[in-house]
Amino acid sequence: MINGKTVVYGIIGNPVAHSFSPAMHNAAMRELGINCVYVPFCPPPEKLGEAVAGIRALGIAGVNVTVPYKEAVIPHLDELTGEAKLYGAVNTIINRRGVLTGHNTDGPGLIKALREDYQFDPGKGPAVIFGAGGAARAIAVALARSGCPELAVVNRRFEKALKLAEMVAAATGTQARAFHWDAGDRQLEEFTRRSALLVNCTPVGMAGGAVEEFPLPGDLPGKGQLAYDTVYNPPRTPFMVRGARNGAVVANGLSMLLYQGVLALEEWTGLAAPVEVMRRELYKQTGISE
Structure with a gap:
């Protein structure tokens, strides 16, 4: 029951109505028996700074940050964790007595999902990452730091892909390459064929979003590969459909959403997150069976 002592958490994004995070976190908070509530906020881009200032002014204890604000939010914060500085993106903000600290649980969340739910070791082989935004940055660094031997970043803006690849190589020592989003690139095809993991970090396939x-080639992703789509709505994305058709193991972003949420909740509250309660709520939101 919401009352004068209820602690408020939330998520900032635009759009944000599709997010399953409110249902997942509210289920966790009920299970933990804590007087908290988690709500969505959808500020327009020109009001982002005011929205972040509102976190401090209203005493909101913490928020998640989703697209398109994971990088844009940084100048409005007081400090960043080492992870957030390295990734250059923030997906979790903690408010401690008016000091707003940016964290990033996206990369660690994906690594935990790969290991816990798919028994996949990032050191198994090269990885291809589609996209070069905030989530891609976190995932690229996390994979490199978890033993991935070689990375490729594929993006429509080649300069952005190159910048991310160079950052990963400099920060981790892992070999990283950049490719333009070009279906005719033979070198990209060759790299992809020998990769163990393909990760979509773009909005392509998202409900109500781009269809591209x-x-x-039509036979990729294929057998022996894990095709992981960070998109989770719809639960079966075009990237997953093509991978399953070719015999690849496929996954949507629900497991990453789960574990990044688990890590964020534990950072906010200091309590062990009820992982299975959160997982069940996510699957309930999708309307699919586990």
């Missing part, structure tokens, strides 16, 4: 073909 990936720059891959």
